[in-house]
Amino acid sequence: MNDNEDDLVAPVIIGASSSTTGIILSNLVAPLSTPIISDLASCPCLSDRAKYPNFFRTIPSDVFQSWAMAQLAIRFKWSWVGAVIANNDYGHLALQVFKKETEGKGICVDFIVPVSRATIKTDAKKAASTIQASTARITGRQFIASEAWSTSEELIKNVALLKVASGVLGVAIRSAQIPGFEHYVRSLHPSLRPHDVFLREYWKKEFGCDPVSQACNGTESLYEVHSPFTDMSQLRVTYNVYLAVYAAAHALHSLLSCPNTDTSASSCSSPHQVTPAQLLQHLNKVNVSTPNGEWFGFQGADIQPKFDLVNWQKAPDGSLRLVLIGRVDGFAIELNESTVQWSTGSSQVPVSVCTISCEPGTRKAIRKGEAVCCFDCISCGDGEISNRTDSLQCDRCPLEFWSNPARTSCIPRQQDFLSFNDTLGITLTTVAVSGAVVTTAVFVVFLYYRKTPMVRANNKELSFLLLLSLKLCFLCSLVFIGRPSVWSCRFQQAAFGISFVLCVSCLLVKTMVVLAVFRSARPGSEALIKWFGPHQQRGSVGLFTTVQIIICVVWLSVSPPEPHLDLGVQGSKVTLECAMESVLGFSLVLGYIGLLACTCLLLAFLARKLPDNFNEAKLITFSMLIFCAVWVAFVPAYVSSPGKYVVAVEIFAILASSYGLLICIFAPKCFIILLQPEKNTKKHLMGK
Template sequence: MCWFSCLFTLWPSSAPSLLLVGLVGRQLGLRVGLQCVETVSCSRWGTPDSQSLLKDGDVVIGGLFTLHYEPPAIDNDFTQLPHYKPCTGTGGFNLLIDFLSFLLFCGLSLENVPLQYIHAMVFAVEEINHSTMLLPGVKLGYHILDSCGRPPWALQTALSLVGGDNAMCSSTDSPDSILSRTLGPLSVPLISYLSSCPCLSNRRQFPNFFRTIPSDIYQARAIAQLSIRFNWTWIGAVVAKNDYGLVAIKEETQGAGVCLAFVETLQRENIVSDARRAALTIQASTAKVILIFTWYTDVRELFLQLAKINVTDRQYLASEAWSTSGDLLQNVVSTKVAKGVFGVAIRSSIIPGFENYLKWLHPIHRPEDEFLREFWEAEFGCSSGKGSLPLCSGTESLERVKNHFTDISQLRVTYNVYLAVYAAAHALHSLLSCPDRESSPGNNSFSCSSPKDIKPIELLQHLNKLNFTTPQGELFYFQGADIPAKYDLVNWQNTPDGSLKLVLIGRVDGFDLHLNESAIQWSTGYNQVPTSVCSESCPPGSRKANRKGEPLCCFDCIQCAEGEISNTIDSLHCELCPHEFWSNAERTACIPRQLDFLSFNETLGITLTTAAVSGAAVTTAVFVVFLYYRQTPMVRANNSELSFLLLLSLKLCFLCSLVFIGRPSVWSCRFQQAAFGISFVLCVSCLQIKTIVVLAAFRSARPGAGALIRWFGPGQQRGSVCFLTCVQIIICATWLSLSPPVPQRDLGFQGSTVTLECAMASVVGFSLVLGYIGLLACTSLFLAFLARKLPDNFNEAKLITFSMLIFCAVWIAFVPAYVSSPGKYVVAVEIFAILASSYGLLLCIFAPKCFIILFRPEKNTKKHLMAR
């Protein structure tokens, strides 16, 4: 168990009157075992007559630090009352042996030397005493004691400074919470410079606790912010198996988009096996960024295990417990596996004049300073008259000594001690001054209260309202128990000689990160930020699809469907484009849908145009043949006038299909349906009259039916065709005048194009046009079927029957095809029906006749035609 203690006790020189305590413990979830065996029987700890540093004053500040580490004499096995040896320096203040072993056990950086903390307190007190603005007329003193690294001593020494007894009972708790709970009923404030456990921020449980170091929750939150900033969504975590590590895990998992690939815990009792297990997990993980939130000694063992299995390509995020560790920086193993460490550190600051103060320290000038004397003996190997060491010559000086005690390059914890003293002084100043009353002219004494009248509860109230500017120009105040979060961001960088150095690359102020990214040296040795993701980011045009049973950071990228877009990285959803827009090929933007219609330039349009023109050309050729051979029996026997009219109507049918191709306009939409309807009615009516003439001709040969043929003479035939055609003309005229087809964009079809089509404003009109054609076709088919077996070779009823069967089949299939076809293919279906039915009529009726006329002229005789 490792912790530091600093007790600031303020009391008048005559008798104790109030207490300001600054206990510092690296608690972070650690627990200390102070057992009270019986409620009426408490253990004896000995007398607090160990080494101390004392200076009188109007108000004396008591400080409790851990300068020696005294392990427990016996194990607390609950078989006997625990007993603790007095905390003395009998073992000698050996900086390189005793103190170093204590630092290594505690897992703290070598620069964190408590002797420097002690003299930071002494320096601050002397600086305040020389100030004319802060506590004028009041002289501060100090009384500094050694806690020996044991919670019982911290309690006893603290209570002895406020007049407590040597016998104490306490329950199992953490050091700061023990003191806070014990001194809470006395309203004695405690100020800590190194206790960062978030639990101590609870004002209900610890109303008298303050600290000059931010809560650990803020550094964990800062690391989470860094993970998000550099897009490290997939990181591993190696943490201490206590509240310290749990805080880090909680803040990391709460970071938006950050997932933990694994969490390994380290326990000091099993550090070797735990570190080996964690190293193997790091080696097997795909996470390239590893958060290490634990103590220095744990990290040292972890790096050793990583070096054994040659894991050297990971980027480590460091907590302030080891990010500034000089021992780790100088370790050869660290240079192999821990290049580019990026960490959060206790903020550093300068203390003007403190360097000269340390260099001019000498036991001769401070004979009462037992701590300095012991350090001097350990540093120079001589004594000032006590002990077995040879006498010092008097020429020894710290001016040219380079060690952690004299090093002020990074005053982190030391500066927190300095701030704690100033916080106590400003609270006293606020308490002893009276800004609401006017002091007598020339009277420098305080008019409201004197140092002898200090009450702890009043001092506690003034600490809660504390607000002042430090000598370094920073605004200082407490937010409950805490101060605003301020950290340094540090980076371990390579030096030319192959070692590592600590480089300041940014700061954290509250929730704001100030970072010089260009100054960072990453684990790769380059300025390129390492990548640590479970899945690569989804580019624009796709969306994230979570994998079942895996963390949110593990996902697949699914391309947006047609008509949907995403224009951001890692989009969760694809957005649907508006009706008149469609997604581009990359699915990143909605673009206007292209206007589409059946044009003459595309393959389908060219094919249909070719078929229509060919049909018209063939029809014209047949017309020419019939005209040339108009006097032959084959032409004359089949009602040549109706045949020529039929050929003309077929040519119009072929040509009317061309009106459907091209960009629809108001007039083309009207004309195409009218041309289609009238042309086909003219064609079918001709066939119907030809069939009726055939039937009439054979019926007239029967007795009493001679007058029947007179009703179907040439004039009646022409009149019947005109009448039937005029009915269709009236239907089309009515339809087009009331509710004609109009050009319209079809937005219902989901595609990159918008079809420009002739929309049927009135389905009834179009249905009447088709229905009338169908009625005539069915009638013609019925009549032709009746006349199919009539004798004579000139009977063309069979040909009409086959042609009308094809015609009806085409238009029956047309209806479902027309309804189900999308976009411009609706027009293509209608054109195909027109052409197919026209070709059917042309080939079935005229192909056999042309074959006889051109290739079998011997059959084109009256004798052959009259043969039965």
């Protein structure tokens, strides 16, 4: 209060340079409704309007500072950090806010070291050891400083910190120019302020003379002086004081400038009747623009949070200097990364992670009992992909697709089938063609020696027809090789079924003829041979074959095999196969062949001991045993074989049974015809 009633009395306190002081003052003058505007009290507790209705401040709450530090860690993807905090409410609250802001953002705290002023030496050593032992570094250690020490001249000039503090990023109280302030400071002179003790002491230090006790030459001026006192580039706390005074002035101006001439209104006053409650009311409404063009107003106790982002950089002379690299305005961060000097000395942003990020093609597996930032990278399995860094899971490809070798994308599965270019396809083709060629050669031999007893005695016509059917059996296996199509799927099974029935029918009729011939030799059985003449033999073969043709026609008309992709088989290749839409049709084809083969085997077995130097029934018995064994083994092999090997199994069964028939029946005959012609006589054949 001023005793001079002619002076304006403004009931407002500008000060409280700490949160503790602000709390005490606010509680003390709250009954008087006296407003307090603080420039440095940053405790978040002072934002509580219910407890501190008369408190204002021009420095942001510490909550926003911790938020800004958390945003920097998130921006630079520093997922593995350590914290050195003051062991008081200020430090613990800052850490709490930091953790809250980074929760779920992939940021983990490796260590927390509280430091107390009372035990600073012990705590400092402990902090240094913890930092040294921490794994929270990959490309060096990078410090983020709070505003409490980011602009500390004492720390910046500390030579011992040069090695570890270079590159520090800091959140600092924002700085700004105060219009006219530099001119005011530089125009100060002791002669104009003879009672200003501070100015006299500064004058002595700067110019070495005392304007009062020691005469100066009068040319001394602060306009040419470069010192912290005249440096206007770092007006931080000073600018907060300026804003506090500016807010009080505008509130007072608003209070005294009511358009209503009735000064009794509660919101207006005369210069000599200003009350704290009135000024408090107008401070709550301050909403102005400063000479710098900055919008300014209180939101409760607080103003719009603004900070500077600073960087400790090495100057050419080796010292540290403070460089402005960005600003925080509300919840927006503007940062010029190209101007940052990192602690590593590199232009690349330092990396700090517990585990290097999992590349696409792998997934993160959290280590049990450890922080979520520490994990293992596990490669995706076959048929699975991950196309993002640090993916938590691998996604399975659709059935028509498979994972590429890097497990980063799904690619169409390659269609796989038994091709003529495959090693297996080439082998089977060679065996099949060789069988057809050998059968043709046997046919030529029999045709050339068709008038010899060996050929004539073994039912010449059926032998030629058998050789023709065997050749068809060998050739029909080639239809199974190559890309399946609608017509190849239908033709291959029909060709297989009809060719083998024709072959087995010839053997069955030959066996029946042998039995009939020997039966007719008994008294009273002469008429039996009439039922097995040449016409009847050809008719029987035709009848047996016609039944198979009918089965195939009905099957292929009702539910034929169709080309189909077997998506059930896992792998980069998908089998293109002829799917059996009707298992019954295929079973009837095989069953009919099996019925004829078993009948032929039974009859041949009964005729095996008939008297003859060259009993063909024995050869048929052996051939049918091989035939039946092959096809009995075929069924389980066919069912259990994967992919294109199903087709290979069927081709193998066709070729094996065809070679068995060819060798067992015709090899002994060709041996005699070509190598033992002396046995190719009627006398030898009828020896018994």
